[in-house]
Structures are given as structure tokens and as C-alpha cells.
Amino acid sequence: MRGDKGQAAVFLDRDGTINEEVEYLDRLEKLTLIPGAGEAIRLLNDSGLKALVVTNQSGIARGFFDESFVVALHTRLNALLRREGAFLDGIYYCPHHPTVGLLPYLCICDCRKPAPGLLNRARTELNLDFSCSYMVGDTLSDIEAGARAGVPGILVRTGHGERTAALLGQDNPLPPAGTAATRPVYIAADLLEAARWIVTKGKP
Numbered sequence: 300m301r302g303d304k305g306q307a308a309v310f311l312d313r314d315g316t317i318n319e320e321v322e323y324l325d326r327l328e329k330l331t332l333i334p335g336a337g338e339a340i341r342l343l344n345d346s347g348l349k350a351l352v353v354t355n356q357s358g359i360a361r362g363f364f365d366e367s368f369v370v371a372l373h374t375r376l377n378a379l380l381r382r383e384g385a386f387l388d389g390i391y392y393c394p395h396h397p398t399v400g401l402l403p404y405l406c407i408c409d410c411r412k413p414a415p416g417l418l419n420r421a422r423t424e425l426n427l428d429f430s431c432s433y434m435v436g437d438t439l440s441d442i443e444a445g446a447r448a449g450v451p452g453i454l455v456r457t458g459h460g461e462r463t464a465a466l467l468g469q470d471n472p473l474p475p476a477g478t479a480a481t482r483p484v485y486i487a488a489d490l491l492e493a494a495r496w497i498v499t500k501g502k503p
Contacts, residue, residue, distance in 0.1 A: 305428040308349035308388075309497060310418055310450065311340075312436030315458015316490055318376065320437070323358045325368075327375050333457050335491035337383025342491075344385055346498045349425060352390040353417040353434075353444070360400030369394075389425065391417040413443035413481075418450060435493050438463055443481040453493045454483040 314320050317340070319331045343350045352373075358364050373390050380386060393410040410416035418434070421427060434445025434452045437460035442452035454460055454467070464486055487493035 304430065305422075305426040306349050307347075307431040308351050308421070308425070308427045309343050309432065309494070310351050310353050310421070310434040310445065311490070312412075312434075312438070312441045312458075313352050313354035313376075313392075315437040315460065316435060316441075316455055317352070320458040323361075323363050324372065325358060325364050327372060330372060330375055330379070332379055332383075333489060335489055337380055337385045339385075339490040339494035340380055340387065341383060341385035342494045342498060348497070349388040349427065350386070351388055351421055351425075352392075353412065353421070354390070354392045355412050355440075356392045356394055357396040357400065357404075357411070359394035360396035360404035362401050366394060389421060391421055393417060413440045413447060415444050415448035418444060418448040422448075433497055435487075435490065439466065439481060442483050446481045451484045452481070453496070454486045455489050455493055456486065457489050 311317055314324060317333065317336045319333055321329050324330060340350050356369055359366055359369065369392060377387060393408065395404050395406055395408040395411050397407045408414070408416065422429060429449045432450050434441060434450045435455060436442065437455050437458035442454060445452040454463060456464055467482060485496050487496060
């Protein structure tokens with residue numbers, strides 16, 4: 300699907316959105332797709348939308364695993380998705396942490412969500428039209444990263460999503476990241492519901 304200024308895309312958080320949240324995913328056998336995630340990404344593929352992962356991986360900075368492990372993990376993720384007839388058009392990750400970890404990853408960067416650097420990098424490399432793109436994730440950091448790039452966010456209730464949805468409730472104060480501008484345009488039960496919304500009701 301193309302917009303007036305390039306290709307439309309759906310940016311996807313990884314842990315808690317596509318695969319089960321296990322805190323630090325440091326072994327290949329811990330990687331498990333959330334039910335319906337493969338079908339969701341296949342739906343995006345069939346709709347002509349770029350499906351792109353944008354994920355913080357501070358476990359690299361913390362020394363829990365290295366970049367070669369993350370590459371192997373993403374190879375495994377792509378293999379699991381292919382079994383369900385789905386594929387990712389790209390995976391972008393941030394290995395940094397601003398206050399904890401090992402050099403050269405201990406630094407303030409523009410790619411760690413909620414900074415929009417990963418999304419902006421993808422836009423440049425893939426000629427994306429952000430006016431008809433979305434960001435899907437389970438945390439306010441995901442939604443804010445989208446907002447800072449000019450991409451509306453969709454919150455899923457998987458992973459940390461239930462807790463995030465509660466923070467967005469009328470009776471709950473928002474954390475610093477949760478300004479009105481970073482509220483999601485839709486809250487979905489999971490990635491499959493989010494994908495269905497995007498390709499139907501959510502089209503700009």
C-alpha cells in the first residue's frame with residue numbers, strides 16, 4: 300500500500316506484541332509467538348503494508364547477550380513467521396542504554412524508544428509515508444515513539460499492555476511519557492485485532 304509520499308508501514312514492537320514477554324529474551328527456546336501474531340502479520344503483508352519491527356534491546360548494553368545473538372533470534376523469529384505464511388520487511392533494534400551497561404553501548408542515543416530514531420531510519424531507508432502508517436506496541440514508550448515520529452499509535456493488551464491501558468484510564472494519572480499527544484488512537488486485545496483494525500476501520 301502506497302501513500303502520497305511513499306510506502307505505508309506498520310511498526311511493531313517485538314516483546315509483548317509479537318512474541319511472549321519474558322523480560323530479557325536471552326535464549327532461543329524462550330521465543331514463542333503470541334497466538335494470532337503470525338496471522339496478524341500475514342494480514343498486513345496481504346494488505347500491502349510494510350511490517351517492520353522496532354525494538355529496544357538493552358540486554359546488549361547490559362551484557363546479557365551480544366548482537367550476534369539478537370541476529371540469531373531474529374532469524375528464528377522470521378522462521379516461525381514463515382511457518383504461518385507471514386514475513387517481516389525489516390527489523391530495527393537499539394542496543395543502547397543511557398545509564399547502565401558496557402561501552403560502546405552505554406550512551407544516550409536517538410534510537411532507544413521513546414526516541415523516534417528507529418522509525419526515522421526506516422523511513423529514510425525504505426521511503427515510507429508516515430501519514431498512513433501506524434505504530435503498534437504494549438507500552439507508552441512505543442506509543443510515544445510513534446507520536447514523536449508523527450505516526451499514530453495502537454496499544455495492545457498483551458505483554459505489558461493491560462498495565463499500560465490501566466495507566467491511560469480516566470481515573471489514573473499518566474506517567475511522564477503519557478501526555479495527551481501520546482495516547483493511542485485504538486486499544487486492541489492483541490496484534491491480530493490491531494491488524495484487522497488497521498486494514499479496515501483504521502485506514503486514513
